[in-house]
Amino acid sequence: MTGMTEFDDEDHYEALEVSRDATADEIERAYRLLNATYGSGSLATYSMFGEEESAAMRDRIEAAYRVLSDPELRRSYDEVLAGGAPLPAASAADEPVVLAPLVEAALAKPLVETRAQAPAFDRIAEADEEEEGADVEWTGARLRRARLQRGLEIDDVTTATKITPAYLRFLEEERFDDLPAVVYVRGFIASYARFLGLDAQGVARSYAARFEAHRRAKPKGRLLGRR
């Protein structure tokens, strides 16, 4: 097989741009990403694909996702692939061959509505030793980088952790004077870090140390401290 397969010849894995041993998480992530990519008005695609083509892509992606996100359907599909049967076309237009029953079953099945919970981590690279290793100092900027690297907006973090966007920004910008007492800050950082898949205690300890050093450096008691 050459590197150029037409997208209606692609198998489900190729359609979702994941490897055959992709985890459920990776499949979920790829699906969201592609859905956004071929959604109408998408910055990345409007100049390359017409509305009809994009819609066909979305259908193709949807069909692939419905099979690969369902452990049972995926298993039977893998068997078909392993059997070396000619790869069936799965775009809505010319389906019929081998997979039709599978695809039909998939399409009949309602989409699970639990997607919003799983964070979509779009990692550029694997965990970066120098950037997120065990002994790095966790600054607000580093947390922000870790968040962006996972493709997450502040609001995503708020949804998952219930920390307000304002506090999250203060944490990232290290506006220590605008933050509450250290015990809260430690808690915020721990849940933020946990959400990012980082070592929550380690990150919280490192950040809290910076926070406390800052507080110590400042004179206590505002009336006396300020001139």
Added chain:
Amino acid sequence: MPTPHTMRVDAPPSGPHLLAVGGGKGGVGKTLLTANLAAALAQAGRRVVVVDTDLEGANLHTVLGVAAPRMSLADFVAKRETDLRRLLVDTPIPGLRLIAGTHGHLGTPQPRSFRRVALLGELRKLPADHVLVDLGAGTHPSVMDYFLVGDDGILVLTPEPTSVENAYSFLRAAFYRRLRLAMTSESARRLVHQAMDQGNQRGIRTPLDLLREIRTIAPEEGERFANAVQSFRPRIVVNAARSAEDVRLGFAVRSVCKKYFGIDADYAGYVNHDEAVTQAIRQRRPVVVTHPQSDAAVYLVRIARKILDASRRSRDVRGPARARVPVGHVRRPIA
């Protein structure tokens, strides 16, 4: 006639790793990326040369803190100088040298094809581990060829419609030019040429249409076509990202590369919009030097490390060239 394609085949395996930085649109950060990747590689102990091929709007020297040099690439193009090495000037960054693009002839700023072939050959002879070539805007063959003969090509874009559109024009031009060079029969080349005209009468709209047509006239050319497509692996860099959505743009473009062109592009990374970059430009120094702790610098170093790893891998494939810096990762730049 020698073509850049045959140049690549003949290129000695021991030359420097050649990286071209393009993107179609002006102002997306090609020069900035070139300067910073080069500086990061130099700080990692590599011998680096940067070449400013934008003879009409040269300013790579400025962002590296070098006063406009008297001699430049324009002298090579005008045949006043035959040895590129004599055009090298030092920069304030140890290990990093520059061939500027200043003082170009206003009428015919870009080298004609023969001179271009000579130039591409000379780049391979530069005494360096990495040669980074900063491309001008547009999709003229004189810009494209650097991208195609390089060992690696970076496509820079910003999260704006204009930039994304131009990035695709650039990719399309690079793609078809590469295919044309890979085809051996005149009839196949003609087909590629026709396909480059988006409104062509044969109804060839996409690379896949073209592949089908070429397969019907010559199956062996179809094979070469597929190989040329497979070995074309541009790297995408999103510059001036402000949100996670901007970061995701790189993945989306990578997907379009796959689904439209059939090419496996690599999303090499992104650089966020950062005030430190503006400050660094005012200081006429790369941000990895002036603000090594800034977000932008961290991301730039990360991309540099990726390039470094890739160059080592390709070097391993091409055979050992010389004593190398021991494998490790890019040292954090020190201000």
